Amino acid sequence: MGDCLLIRFGRHQPRIEVAVAPWRSRNVRIFLGTMLTVSARLGRCQPRCVAPSGALAQYDIMVPVKRTSTLQEGKDPMKSVLVFYVSRRGHTARVARTICESITASGGRAEMMEIREAVHEGVDWSRYDVVAVGAPVIYGTYDKEVFQFVADNRDALDGKPNSFFNVSVVARNPEKATVEGNRYMQKFLQRSAWKPKEAKVIAGKVDYPAWPWYDVLMIQMIMKMTNGPTDRRAVIDYTDWDDVRAYGRHLLSLA
Numbered sequence: 001m002g003d004c005l006l007i008r009f010g011r012h013q014p015r016i017e018v019a020v021a022p023w024r025s026r027n028v029r030i031f032l033g034t035m036l037t038v039s040a041r042l043g044r045c046q047p048r049c050v051a052p053s054g055a056l057a058q059y060d061i062m063v064p065v066k067r068t069s070t071l072q073e074g075k076d077p078m079k080s081v082l083v084f085y086v087s088r089r090g091h092t093a094r095v096a097r098t099i100c101e102s103i104t105a106s107g108g109r110a111e112m113m114e115i116r117e118a119v120h121e122g123v124d125w126s127r128y129d130v131v132a133v134g135a136p137v138i139y140g141t142y143d144k145e146v147f148q149f150v151a152d153n154r155d156a157l158d159g160k161p162n163s164f165f166n167v168s169v170v171a172r173n174p175e176k177a178t179v180e181g182n183r184y185m186q187k188f189l190q191r192s193a194w195k196p197k198e199a200k201v202i203a204g205k206v207d208y209p210a211w212p213w214y215d216v217l218m219i220q221m222i223m224k225m226t227n228g229p230t231d232r233r234a235v236i237d238y239t240d241w242d243d244v245r246a247y248g249r250h251l252l253s254l255a
């Protein structure tokens with residue numbers, strides 16, 4: 001039987017096991033002992049020898065892990081993204097879900113959380129590497145709870161790579177689908193106490209049948225002025241879903 005070196009990454013600490021055939025064990029013990037002594041002197045590990053079991057000698061090496069490491073105790077080494085969102089009729093929720101799916105498909109971990117849940121149930125920020133916040137544009141602005149939430153959690157948001165995305169039907173026009181060209185995005189960046197490190201504009205959905213009559217009347221008026229659809233039976237999804245998935249992958253790359 002030859003020497004065998006196994007490196008295992010446990011949940012709480014990396015662990016190195018050396019299984020040694022009996023006829024080589026003394027040499028390897030001496031070699032390993034020297035390595036451990038040197039490493040311990042450098043302050044990089046604390047050796048802990050385990051009694052030989054059967055024919056094999058086994059050594060565990062406990063390596064102290066910095067708190068910033070992805071191997072931090074209890075922390076999943078997989079990169080993770082949390083997407084906060086607000087949604088009146090579910091379209092921004094669908095955008096958040098698609099972002100999460102694309103992150104998962106790219107090998108990351110992703111969760112979506114309604115801002116209302118975050119406010120009332122709390123957030124364990126330590127579980128996430130990247131955070132994003134998304135909200136639909138409603139009559140030229142955003143629900144108050146969005147501004148309140150990002151102001152209340154500014155430090156936690158700023159402590160990680162972060163991004164804000166808005167969802168609006170005006171972004172169906174390419175010139176209004178950029179951060180600079182979308183005045184609702186500019187409004188957010190000016191009015192928000194939290195200044196996101198990145199911003200993303202996403203085209204939303206016209207869904208007259210889902211909206212109450214008074215909203216239908218208002219939006220029909222707005223659409224008339226902006227050459228948009230006015231047929232009250234219209235359901236038009238302007239979202240570029242491939243672009244949303246690319247945004248999800250981009251968020252993961254920020255980790």
Ligand SMILES: Cc1cc2nc3c(=O)[nH]c(=O)nc-3n(C[C@H](O)[C@H](O)[C@H](O)COP(=O)(O)O)c2cc1C
Nearest residue numbers: 087088089090091092136139140168169170204205
């Ligand atoms: C009451 C209401 C007001 C809206 N106001 C605007 C607006 O001012 N500008 C705009 O571009 N889109 C506006 N929209 C379109 C929404 O931003 C779009 O439908 C979005 O996809 C809604 O997402 P949600 O389903 O997550 O709420 C409005 C939609 C509703 C229902």
